[in-house]
Amino acid sequence: ISVFRLSPTEEGTGGFDLIGQTAQPLHQDLRAEDVRAELLGREAETLSKDKVRVVPFRMKGGDDASCNNLYQAMRPTVIGLSVQDSLGGFGWASMEGETSEATWELLNVPAAGTLEDPVPVVIDQNTAMWSLQMRGGLGEIKAFDYGSGDVHFRVVGLLAGSVLQGKLIVGERAFENVFPSSTGYQYFLFAMESGVTSDDAKNDETARDNEVDEIAEVLESRLVDAGMDVQRADRVLAGLLAVQNTYLRTFQSLGxxxxxxxxxxxxxxxxxxxxxxxxxxxxxxxxxxxxxxxxxxxxxxxxxxxxxxxxxxxxxxxxxxxxxxxxxxxxxxxxxxxxxxxxxxxxxxxxxxxxxxxxxxxxxxxxxxxxxxxxxx
Structure with a gap:
C-alpha cells in the first residue's frame, strides 16, 4: 500500500510556484509590465516579466469539486485559459491531442456550450472520476446548470494528480460566450522564470523559497483591495493529495x-x-x-x-x-x-x-x- 502514496511533483504543479485568487475580478492584465507598475508601485520589479511568469484565468465561481468536498459538485468552478497562454508543464493521464500543446490548443474554440457544440474542457482525472462522476474518459459530454440553463462540456484531456483539481479548464473564447457576465481575472498561476544559482543546491532551494515568499507577500499587500490570496502551489497540492494518502494509510493500518x-x-x-x-x-x-x-x-x-x-x-x-x-x-x-x-x-x-x-x-x-x-x- 505504501507505494501508492502520492507526493507533490513538478508535473503536479505544472512548474508553477504560487496560486492566487482574488475576491473581486481584476480587469487589468497582470502580464503587462505597465499594469504591474501601476498596481505594484515600487515593488513592480519583484514581479518583472523576466523574473515571474503570470498566467491569469477568468473564473466562474461554483462548488468545490476537489477531493476536499465530500459531496458531489453540482456547479463546479470553471476557469478560462487565455489563447496566448499554455500549461504545458502539467502531467497527463490521457489527452486527445498528439502532444500537450496540441491538447491545450483544442480549448481555443468559440464553443456555445450546447449539446451540439459543447465546450472543450480539461479536468483533473480524480475530479472527473469521483467528484463529477464522469467516468467515460475522453470525449464524454456532461452538462451543468449555472443558473441560465445547462452548459455542456466535452472532455479533451485529463490531468494526472494536478494542483488544478476541482476546476473545469476551458478556453477564454468559449468562457466569454458561455459566461458573458463574468469579466476580468480572478485566478492566477505564478512561476519563477529565473533565480539565483550557486554550487550549493540546498542554498539555491532556500534562496528560491525566500523569493517565492517575497513575491507572495508583495501580491497580497499590493492587491489587498481586490482581496488577493496567494498560496504555495506545492503546499496546495500536498493538501489535496493528503486526502488520498489518508485513505491509504487507513487501509494500511487495518491491514x-x-x-x-x-x-x-x-x-x-x-x-x-x-x-x-x-x-x-x-x-x-x-x-x-x-x-x-x-x-x-x-x-x-x-x-x-x-x-x-x-x-x-x-x-x-x-x-x-x-x-x-x-x-x-x-x-x-x-x-x-x-x-x-x-x-x-x-x-x-x-x-x-x-x-x-x-x-x-x-x-x-x-x-x-x-x-x-x-x-x-
Missing part, C-alpha cells in the same frame, strides 16, 4: 491490525500444538531434554512459521507493485514497510511465548506416566 491478529492466531495454534504433542515432549524430556531446551524448540518453530509467512507475503507484495512502480516512476518505500514487518515479527514472537510458558509449566513426566497407566489398563 497491519489484521496481521497482528493473525500472529495471535498463530500463538493459539502453537499452544494447541503443544497440548496435542505433550506425549512427544514428555518423551524428549524423559531422555534428557531440559525444559529450557524444549521451550527454545517451540519458540523456534513459532518464529520460523511467522518468518516464512511474512516473507511470502512481502515477496508477493513486491511482485504485485513492481510493475506499477516501474511504469509510474514511483520509488519503492523501504523504511516504513520494513519497520511494520519487524514490529509484527516481534509481536508474533512475543505472542508465541504463550506456548513457551505452557511448555515450562506443563507436567510432562506426570502426563507421560498417566498415558502409560491408561495404556496398561
Amino acid at each position: 497491519a491490525l489484521g496481521l497482528l491478529l493473525g500472529t495471535i492466531g498463530l500463538a493459539v495454534a502453537q499452544l494447541r500444538s503443544v497440548l496435542e504433542r505433550r506425549g512427544e515432549l514428555a518423551v524428549m524430556r524423559a531422555v534428557g531434554f531440559t525444559r529450557q531446551r524444549l521451550a527454545t524448540l517451540v519458540l523456534g518453530e513459532n518464529t520460523f512459521l511467522l518468518a516464512i509467512g511474512i516473507g511470502c507475503g512481502a515477496v508477493t507484495a513486491m511482485l504485485a507493485v513492481l510493475p506499477y512502480a516501474w511504469l509510474s516512476g514511483t520509488s519503492m518505500p523501504i523504511a516504513e514497510p520494513l519497520g511494520i514487518l519487524l514490529a509484527i515479527l516481534l509481536f508474533g514472537t512475543l505472542a508465541g511465548l504463550v506456548a513457551v510458558w505452557k511448555v515450562l509449566t506443563l507436567p510432562l513426566i506426570e502426563s507421560l506416566r498417566a498415558e502409560n497407566a491408561v495404556v496398561e489398563l
Whole structure:
C-alpha cells in the first residue's frame, strides 16, 4: 500500500510556484509590465516579466469539486485559459491531442456550450472520476446548470494528480460566450522564470523559497483591495493529495491490525500444538531434554512459521507493485514497510511465548506416566 502514496511533483504543479485568487475580478492584465507598475508601485520589479511568469484565468465561481468536498459538485468552478497562454508543464493521464500543446490548443474554440457544440474542457482525472462522476474518459459530454440553463462540456484531456483539481479548464473564447457576465481575472498561476544559482543546491532551494515568499507577500499587500490570496502551489497540492494518502494509510493500518491478529492466531495454534504433542515432549524430556531446551524448540518453530509467512507475503507484495512502480516512476518505500514487518515479527514472537510458558509449566513426566497407566489398563 505504501507505494501508492502520492507526493507533490513538478508535473503536479505544472512548474508553477504560487496560486492566487482574488475576491473581486481584476480587469487589468497582470502580464503587462505597465499594469504591474501601476498596481505594484515600487515593488513592480519583484514581479518583472523576466523574473515571474503570470498566467491569469477568468473564473466562474461554483462548488468545490476537489477531493476536499465530500459531496458531489453540482456547479463546479470553471476557469478560462487565455489563447496566448499554455500549461504545458502539467502531467497527463490521457489527452486527445498528439502532444500537450496540441491538447491545450483544442480549448481555443468559440464553443456555445450546447449539446451540439459543447465546450472543450480539461479536468483533473480524480475530479472527473469521483467528484463529477464522469467516468467515460475522453470525449464524454456532461452538462451543468449555472443558473441560465445547462452548459455542456466535452472532455479533451485529463490531468494526472494536478494542483488544478476541482476546476473545469476551458478556453477564454468559449468562457466569454458561455459566461458573458463574468469579466476580468480572478485566478492566477505564478512561476519563477529565473533565480539565483550557486554550487550549493540546498542554498539555491532556500534562496528560491525566500523569493517565492517575497513575491507572495508583495501580491497580497499590493492587491489587498481586490482581496488577493496567494498560496504555495506545492503546499496546495500536498493538501489535496493528503486526502488520498489518508485513505491509504487507513487501509494500511487495518491491514497491519489484521496481521497482528493473525500472529495471535498463530500463538493459539502453537499452544494447541503443544497440548496435542505433550506425549512427544514428555518423551524428549524423559531422555534428557531440559525444559529450557524444549521451550527454545517451540519458540523456534513459532518464529520460523511467522518468518516464512511474512516473507511470502512481502515477496508477493513486491511482485504485485513492481510493475506499477516501474511504469509510474514511483520509488519503492523501504523504511516504513520494513519497520511494520519487524514490529509484527516481534509481536508474533512475543505472542508465541504463550506456548513457551505452557511448555515450562506443563507436567510432562506426570502426563507421560498417566498415558502409560491408561495404556496398561
